Amino acid sequence: QGCMGISVSSTPGAEQRERQQRAQAGFGGWHSGISSTHTYVYADEAKCDQHMETFLRCIDASGGSSENGFSAIKMTALGRPQFLVRLSEVLVKWRRFFYQLAAEQGQAGQPALGIKLELEKLQEALANLGIATKEESQQWFTGEKLGMSGTVDLLDWNRLIDSRTKLSKLLVVPNMQTRQLEALLLRFTEEEDLQMHRVLQRLDVLAKRATEKGVRLMVDAEQSYFQPAISRLTLETQRRFNGHQAIIFNTYQCYLKEAYDNVTVDVELSRREGWHFGTKLVRGAYMEQERERAARIGYEDPINPTYEKTNEMYHRCLDYILEEIRHNRKASVMVATHNEDTVKFTLRRMMELGIHPSEKKVCFGQLLGMCDQITFPLGE
Ligand SMILES: Cc1cc2nc3c(=O)[nH]c(=O)nc-3n(C[C@H](O)[C@H](O)[C@H](O)COP(=O)(O)OP(=O)(O)OC[C@H]3O[C@@H](n4cnc5c(N)ncnc54)[C@H](O)[C@@H]3O)c2cc1C
Incomplete structure (x- = not known):
């Protein structure tokens, strides 16, 4: 599978302009150290439409050449990267706020899925912080299953920000340094709202075509300052299109x-909502860039401290998904790696769990020509 390196270029003038904008926004090192990944440069919305047309042609080609084909897209080609950065910030702040409330309830350091905030205490905390009165927060946690158990978990919490409908509503979180309330979306302009809707519309067009052609559409993972938004928008598309089969794959x-x-949080969401979880699992392509940026700006390095930890993490995540396939045939995974140990690990676990290759729930991806000694035996 050649999944990366779909090459789309824009005019030199536009490229220069956007590079300047990025430098000002502190996005330095965009191209540094990356030889295998293609980076899109935002010019304008018309260019994003052109990228979408290119992706549509890729989907058509994939659908025409094989059954159950794949096509890969990059979300930074479909919208303004600055918008993805802003949405990512909002999502990260919102999640951090949840962890902070969890710490106040004595649940610091728990795995995300294990945290259950007690509703009463949560409402009290929100009232004390001046975010919402008890009556107001009562409204947040009624309806559907939200809070019916008397607790609120991360999935319930995330549902409070629904980027399709409620994004422009003002949500506030306290800044723990200043103890002041900050609007999460303080400077989310009408234009940014429009930008988000246009990205979602383009994703919808691609997902519809992929469904018609029977092509699985993989959304690439990119740098960590875009990734929460990319993942969230992909998840919204999965909700809409993965009802009967895994068409959209999140990375x-x-x-x-x-x-x-x-x-684990996203698998649990797919279980609760009843859609098919589709994923591409990778180690990650932007390590140097991530570390350099974290050191320069002064936040915690988001990357595992060692290669061994990354390997452990890969196998742990993969195992969780394979177990999910065993228990509930509604998940699919592309093991996207050139690592022989990981390929062998996957094959062994598939045997142990009784997952047969003909089910097509597990597939393998290598970049074209980069690892033929693995690709050819796997193909056979
Ligand atoms: C089909 C396919 C699709 C892909 N799609 C994406 C994508 O959407 N997004 C993306 O980011 N990448 C993507 N990649 C690239 C992938 O993330 C890896 O960079 C690349 O495949 C090398 O990892 P590996 O598992 O193949 O090999 P390995 O050689 O086993 O692993 C190398 C990787 O290990 C990690 N690593 C190395 N040293 C350390 C360290 N000291 N600490 C922590 N981690 C370390 C790094 O991620 C490094 O790239 C894709 C790869 C393939 C094959």
Whole structure:
């Protein structure tokens, strides 16, 4: 499978402009140290439409050449990267706030799925922080199953930000340094709202075509300052299109310390909502860039401290998904790696769990020509 390196270029003038914008926004090192991944440069919305047309042609080609084909897309080609950065910030802040509330309830350091906030205490905390009165927060946690158990978990919490409908509503979180409330979306302009809707619309067009052609559409994972938004928008598309089969695949990067939490939370969401979980699992392509940026800006390195930890993380995430396939045939995974141990690990676990290759729930991806000694035996 040649999954990366779909080459789309834009005009030199536009490229220069956007590079300047990025430098000002502190996105330095965009191209540094990356030889295998293609980076899109935002010019304008018309260019994003052109990229979408290119992706449509890729889907058509994939659908025309094989049954159950794959096509890979990059979300930074479909919208303004600055918008993805802003949405990512909002999502990260919102999740951090949840962890902070969990710590206040004595649940610091628990795996994401294990945290259950007691509703009463949560409402009290929100009232004390001046975020919502008890009556107001009562409204947040009624309806569907939210809070019916008397507790609120990360999935319930995430549902409070629904990027399709409620994104422009003002949500506030306290800044723990200043103890002041900050609007999460303070400077989310009408234009940014529109930008988000246009990305979702383009994703919808691609997902519809992929469904018609029977092509599985993999959304690549990119740098960690885009990734929460990319993952969230992909998840919304999965909700809409993965009802009967896994058409849309979200990518998880196992070099991230938070990879296991991300995988388990999203699998649990797919279980609760009844759609098919589709994923491409990778180690991650932007390690140097991530570390350099974290050191320069002064936040915690998001990458596992060692290669061995990344390997452990990969196998842990993979095992979780394979177990999910065993228990509930509604998950699919592409093991996207050139690592022989991981390929052998996958084959062994598939045997142990009784997952047969003909079910096509597990597939393998290598970059074209980069690892033929693995690709050819696997193909046979
Ligand atoms: C089909 C396919 C699709 C892909 N799609 C994406 C994608 O959407 N997004 C993306 O980011 N990447 C993607 N990649 C690239 C992938 O993330 C890896 O960079 C690449 O495949 C090398 O990892 P590996 O598992 O093949 O090999 P290995 O050689 O076993 O692993 C190398 C990787 O291990 C990690 N690593 C190395 N040293 C350390 C360390 N000291 N600490 C922590 N981690 C370390 C790094 O991620 C490094 O790239 C894709 C790869 C393939 C084959």
